[in-house]
Amino acid sequence: MTPGGGSGPMKDCEYSQISTHSSSSPMESPHKKKKSVPKRKWEVFPGRNKFFCNGRIMMARQTGVFYLTLVLILVTSGLFFAFDCPYLSEKITPAIPAIGGILFFFVMGTLLRTSFSDPGVLPRATPDEAADLERQIDIANGCSSGGYRPPPRTKEVIINGQTVKLKYCFTCKIFRPPRASHCSLCDNCVERFDHHCPWVGNCVGKRNYRFFYMFILSLSFLTVFIFAFVITHVILRSQQTGFLNALKDSPASVLEAVVCFFSVWSIVGLSGFHTYLISSNQTTNEDIKGSWSNKRGKENYNPYSYGNIFTNCCAALCGPLSPSLIDRRGFIQPDTPQLAGPSNGITMYGATQSQSNMAAATPLLQSEPSITSEELPLPGKTSLSGPCATLTLGQPTPPSSMPNLTSDSGLTDIIPLKEEHEGHQFLTPEEAPSPPGMLPSGSPIAHSRTMHVLSLASQDSLHEDSVRGLVKLSSV
Template structure:
């Protein structure tokens, strides 16, 4: 088909109908619809060791057995109190007792579920591109331009309120952890303002749920003391009327409630007091255990996060704005977009770009050869080229100016330097030279009145292979 012929019109119409987006049956739309139906949410591919429920709305640690024990103890103890003690106390003393107990119970359950089901402040892991970029920055900062391996530094130093704070590098999340962040080995996540991993609530305690955790243990302390006090009141009030043994027989559940509350109240109240101290000094459990701001480390070592005021520290921990979640667990996964190649600055080359360019420059035989036009088909027995080489096609590398012109007077011996042998010199005669397949035998008359391509693509490949063999044979003699 000629470029200027009338056949170009139907082809253009055909191509236009193929890429038309107005047709509902276009093949371009079906993959798009499939991609929409196959979209997934981020919690489904979350790399940490967490469990998600209700389409990602609930986030918990993988080990939740102790959390169910906590839930069972609170529900059973409170249920027995409302079933066996509250009717008698409401009738004999005041109806405000069950009302206050109900308020404390619902507050404890609300704060417990809020602590257990929320994101504690998980930091997102670095993407492969971000991790590679960070490693390149570390390599450049270390001056490791050589090929040797040098591990990245584990710490960076920043100054916060005049105090030097070290930022550790997390080899799992591929990030430098922010101040006060730490990696939880159970959940396998870096958590912002990490306090500790609490198995009783089935989740980590961090920046986004610490206030709810503190309100949970504080309200649970009040509820435990409240139930224990009024269970004893109930037993004493009945004992004054019917005797102690009769009181225990009339309300056997009160004994179980008193035992559970007696052994749990000490740990719960003690935990509440410890976290009250941490909040008043604006510390975390992790920092207190490690002694990060202990005076034993030096006279100038102090807590840079403390406001030097108990009331201000408590307001900062309990009344500040709640930061949003950084992992967006219910968001949809965006399709991967092709990334542009990084520009080469002469320092580092990634991938096979540099090696391929060096190989192509070192082996010109691997490059595509231009088409050669000639008025006469060269015969296998000839040693000269009957016509000068045609002009190189567009896109081919320009030969250097030092290359001699290939004219009809140039001999094959001038083009191919032979390896000199001090003992003997053996040369191939034109008859011994390998003949490419598809060529006419010696002496066959060939006449051409028009310009034609010498070889087809398959013949060029065969000629290239035989030429390489001939060069090897010449160099070996």
């Protein structure tokens, strides 16, 4: 049939050649394994947080109030720059929009820095660390069998002569450091926890408190600045056209004045409160609980205060910024195979530390008696000239009827040379077929002393089978 002269259905048929070559070995799965892309730590972060830009931005899960904060600042400032600043720069001075712009950008920068950063989240304990800590608590409570533990779990440390209790976090499985607390909304332990602020959409802690304070302080100045010059704008217009006409000519100024009037009191009051906290080196959490109040005792005092307002302010605002402890953009390290050294006759191949510990506790993976050359009976030979290496678990064990071929003298006794057996008749391959693992059919082996000698290839295959079996037992 010519290429162009077929019937209609035959033209639609397509044929593909089936490849008979397979890159996978018989012991491996025929399906191609997809390359696993390594995950970053923020993708499996246990806390209730949201991450953006590949983990660079970290926020709380509830961010609705944060967007309201952004809208209020952007809308109020935008109306001020669009409707009030042109008139004020013409009638008074061009410095008004310049100062307003500097305050606006400073407010937005500190707000985003507070909202998008790690507040000082403490990493949770690993399973091994948690188990070790539980064991220590059991021993301290006199209950080594894991029974009833008297709550609460606390430790006491002395800081500047003041006894401070460290509480145990049942969620993070750690003893919280001094001044740390667990945020119920973010489900994280935060170092030097101040409070959870929904207006910034994040916790306020050790790593972003200074930015939070600069945000509310600069926002106070911006609110007072806008409110003052909006009133000035309305007064100047009312002198020319009357008060009602001035309100009709600039309705945006009325909206700005209302927003600033109702927000300035809370913002300025919040700034004053945190100024007091910084000057006394306290946190909002400590002040609400009265941790260092004199009502708890005459000897109760704040061990973190330097005794000087200026020094306390410098420590809170000008000290070095501690690095993040959670490494949210780092990659999760998989369990890399490690070759463990032989212990009690056990050789672990490709096993991790946890698998080695499991193997030590599993009866199936315990050491077996090693087989030496003395336990292998040799026909016509009582001993070998060289020592035989010990065979441990995970290596192929030859049959008991097979002699160990580690010395040249043993090979010469078992496999005679061709000149010594010229008169003997040898079997043909058809008469005495040899399975894989025997010596080639061309080798002169006497029929009276035929031995099954394992080749190097068969030993490697048996070694691979035993290793795979051991790995399967370790992964159960």
